[in-house]
Amino acid sequence: MRTPDRSGAPHTDLDPQLAARLKRDPDGLITAVVQDATDHRVLMVGWMDDEALHRTLTSGRATYWSRSRGEYWRKGDTSGHVQWVRSVALDCDADTLLVRVDQVGAACHRGTDTCFDDGDLDALVLDPTERTA
């Protein structure tokens, strides 16, 4: 996946102490896993740079960096499917965020509740009696 030029990304007011903890990918982004705060479904995965994280933490609404469009993307501005932030946690490696939200409407741009609603892949699921590590 090609990542657009982000040289035009604005100055950010993200807390410098938090910014110093983040481990960004070569494009300056960290992974954001988005989970419904009520039913705990994993809704989608997005990407944030420092400014998207700053906006997410300070505005009450989940905001991402769109890698395909090369611009900030405040979820719901076009679709109405707003994500109201309930909590944000950084993982042990400081390269992934878990964003818990109150989701308005469908999380997926295809109109489904989550981005993982296209059916499970064919996977071997061992019965507990067969599980010998």
Added chain:
Amino acid sequence: MRTPDRSGAPHTDLDPQLAARLKRDPDGLITAVVQDATDHRVLMVGWMDDEALHRTLTSGRATYWSRSRGEYWRKGDTSGHVQWVRSVALDCDADTLLVRVDQVGAACHRGTDTCFDDGDLDALVLDPTERTA
């Protein structure tokens, strides 16, 4: 984050039809969000290439590509903290997997239940009465 050379990655027997759907990053990897199948907590995020996905789908155990060590990593081989696969789903963009597992012991290498147990970041959470999109 530097990604090690993967030129030594083996041939894979991943189903060609599935392989044709995947949208990999420049390093040949896709994101894998790992969720506890029972309590629905998000446990961690890992990375899979085609062979790691093949092993995950056919062995009953979640297997990743370790970007830091540059090798396959079958969760639990060292720690005993095995992840038994319950389901695997691909997202709408075909670049992210949701892997639901039965987790044995701690999911995080730091010994915590999940990799997101280090406390929430300071975030503005709007009261429902304040939410005007």
